[in-house]
Amino acid sequence: MTTLSVSAVISPPPRFSHRSLSEYVGILLVLGLVTSSLMATAPALDKLSRGAARLFAPSGMLTQMFPPDFSRIIPIGWKLLETLQMAVAGCFLGLLLAIPFAILATDRLSPHPWVRNVARAVIALFRTVPDLIWAIIFIIIVGLGPAAGVMAIMVDKIGFAGRFFAEAMEESDAGPQDALRAIGANRLGTIVSAVFPACLPSFTATSLFALEKSVRGSAALGLVGAGGIGVDLKVAFDLFNYDEALAIILMMLALVITVEQGSGWIRKKLI
Amino acid sequence: MNAPTAPQCSQAGSTYVEPVLVVGGFVKNFDGRLVLNGLDFAIAPGQSTALIGANGSGKSTLLKCLIRLIEPSAGQIQMLGRDVRALSPRDLRAFRAQVGIVWQRHNLVPRLSVLSNVIHGVQSRLSGPRAWFQALAPADVRGEAMQCLDRVGLADRAATRVDSLSGGQQQRVAIARMLMQRPAFILADEPDASLDPQTGEEVMALLLSLVREKGLSLLMISHRLEHTLEFSDRILGLAKGRIALDLPTSQADAASLRRFFDHQEPA
Ligand SMILES: Nc1ncnc2c1ncn2[C@@H]1O[C@H](COP(=O)(O)OP(=O)(O)O)[C@@H](O)[C@H]1O
Numbered sequence: 325m326t327t328l329s330v331s332a333v334i335s336p337p338p339r340f341s342h343r344s345l346s347e348y349v350g351i352l353l354v355l356g357l358v359t360s361s362l363m364a365t366a367p368a369l370d371k372l373s374r375g376a377a378r379l380f381a382p383s384g385m386l387t388q389m390f391p392p393d394f395s396r397i398i399p400i401g402w403k404l405l406e407t408l409q410m411a412v413a414g415c416f417l418g419l420l421l422a423i424p425f426a427i428l429a430t431d432r433l434s435p436h437p438w439v440r441n442v443a444r445a446v447i448a449l450f451r452t453v454p455d456l457i458w459a460i461i462f463i464i465i466v467g468l469g470p471a472a473g474v475m476a477i478m479v480d481k482i483g484f485a486g487r488f489f490a491e492a493m494e495e496s497d498a499g500p501q502d503a504l505r506a507i508g509a510n511r512l513g514t515i516v517s518a519v520f521p522a523c524l525p526s527f528t529a530t531s532l533f534a535l536e537k538s539v540r541g542s543a544a545l546g547l548v549g550a551g552g553i554g555v556d557l558k559v560a561f562d563l564f565n566y567d568e569a570l571a572i573i574l575m576m577l578a579l580v581i582t583v584e585q586g587s588g589w590i591r592k593k594l595i
Numbered sequence: 596m597n598a599p600t601a602p603q604c605s606q607a608g609s610t611y612v613e614p615v616l617v618v619g620g621f622v623k624n625f626d627g628r629l630v631l632n633g634l635d636f637a638i639a640p641g642q643s644t645a646l647i648g649a650n651g652s653g654k655s656t657l658l659k660c661l662i663r664l665i666e667p668s669a670g671q672i673q674m675l676g677r678d679v680r681a682l683s684p685r686d687l688r689a690f691r692a693q694v695g696i697v698w699q700r701h702n703l704v705p706r707l708s709v710l711s712n713v714i715h716g717v718q719s720r721l722s723g724p725r726a727w728f729q730a731l732a733p734a735d736v737r738g739e740a741m742q743c744l745d746r747v748g749l750a751d752r753a754a755t756r757v758d759s760l761s762g763g764q765q766q767r768v769a770i771a772r773m774l775m776q777r778p779a780f781i782l783a784d785e786p787d788a789s790l791d792p793q794t795g796e797e798v799m800a801l802l803l804s805l806v807r808e809k810g811l812s813l814l815m816i817s818h819r820l821e822h823t824l825e826f827s828d829r830i831l832g833l834a835k836g837r838i839a840l841d842l843p844t845s846q847a848d849a850a851s852l853r854r855f856f857d858h859q860e861p862a
């Protein structure tokens with residue numbers, strides 16, 4: 325059926341489009357950045373292979389890790405529970421505070437462009453500084469222990485959820501909000517009765533991601549003394565109790581997987 | 596600066612009635628581009644007035660300016676006895692509460708029940724959680740919302756989620772929400788536009804029957820010539836930023852109106 329005459333066939337475009345000089349310079353710069361970075365910081369291959377061989381030696385870490393030592397499972401279990409509680413508490417407080425921050429950070433709902441810019445800057449700051457640094461700061465404020473960890477998780481979550489809550493509200497349909505404003509509803513009424521219901525699925529998904537992130541993050545906070553299981557892991561490594569370290573890692577893994585599976589299940593149910 | 600002319604109740608003869616809406620010297624430009632350039636008209640209470648004009652002639656802009664969802668550029672608006680342009684933010688809210696709007700899109704809040712959406716109309720006079728969701732609303736508010744729903748024929752769907760209703764049903768829920776507002780004036784911007792002809796006609800008929808039974812005033816835009824002729828008492832035509840036509844509907848004929856409906860011009 326389809327016998328195309330040769331003259332009707334249009335030749336395809338060239339394989340590579342022509343680049344300008346500035347594009348070549350840009351590519352060269354990127355290549356230079358990558359190679360110089362690799363040379364400056366990546367481990368030498370021989371060092372890496374020697375280290376890997378040592379891992380498997382009879383006294384090496386990997387060999388020592390097996391079998392994992394679960395003899396202190398009860399105290400470790402309690403610390404794991406504390407880790408989870410820190411994550412839940414910090415995440416809850418963070419999500420709660422993220423809502424007003426997010427409202428103030430949207431174009432449509434913020435009372436003033438200045439307020440919006442400040443709220444956006446605060447959210448960006450909270451998000452950009454890593455939670456371990458927040459933990460160190462809060463240890464200085466409230467002392468060692470889980471309270472500092474909770475505060476760190478909270479601030480990190482305001483940054484994380486604040487951004488996504490604000491995006492969801494910004495993208496939500498303006499029609500119902502305008503309709504309520506036209507009815508004579510006040511700002512709070514418009515937000516609660518028109519914005520929140522529309523954003524509920526997105527808010528829920530963000531909150532569940534925030535919880536997963538909090539659980540993963542809270543395991544590390546103990547490394548700097550902000551409570552939770554991290555400190556036990558650090559002590560086990562410092563005392564060369566590699567078998568107990570593996571037990572702790574496995575239990576952390578189990579917790580993280582459980583939370584991720586659970587939140588995945590909830591997400592599927594709700595949306 | 597002078598007060599605009601008295602309403603032209605041509606069919607009523609000599610009896611003078613206080614107008615519910617007086618627009619004088621009204622101008623609206625967007626960033627220097629004139630859209631409405633000097634409108635003068637007045638509307639008597641209890642009337643259904645149709646606003647017609649080609650696409651982009653400024654019909655929606657005029658409606659939104661009347662309740663200052665868009666700020667007018669110049670001119671006067673007297674509506675329901677208020678100098679609309681002089682209202683403080685607080686008074687503006689109280690004023691808007693008296694004006695019900697039916698939009699082309701129903702603008703209901705998705706994911707909420709029909710009843711919750713109707714109860715939102717009470718935010719014209721109540722604030723706080725009791726006006727946010729049906730579950731938190733007091734018994735009298737729920738009862739009034741059910742009456743409004745009954746008026747539009749959807750009382751049996753009160754517990755249904757609005758996003759599961761058909762387009763025509765959603766538009767009727769939006770009208771019930773507007774009734775909940777207890778409006779004195781209704782603005783309707785192409786309420787029939789996104790509906791099939793039959794359903795659109797039912798919605799227009801519902802609006803007109805509300806006007807007749809409650810003595811409300813209606814200023815409506817319809818993109819259908821037949822609806823304009825069937826559901827209005829008076830027709831205002833916009834062209835080139837001005838009122839180019841002002842007739843009682845009884846004196847209007849389809850041929851002279853056709854130029855205001857661009858999609859019905861011969862291709
Ligand atoms: N927010 C706005 N900013 C700038 N121009 C607008 C805005 N809203 C409407 N316009 C312009 O004003 C004119 C009238 O629009 P509109 O009132 O929607 O017309 P109609 O409802 O009669 O179709 C159009 O040319 C439109 O592009």
Ligand SMILES: [Mg+2]
Pocket residue numbers: 654655656784
């Ligand atoms: Mg329009």
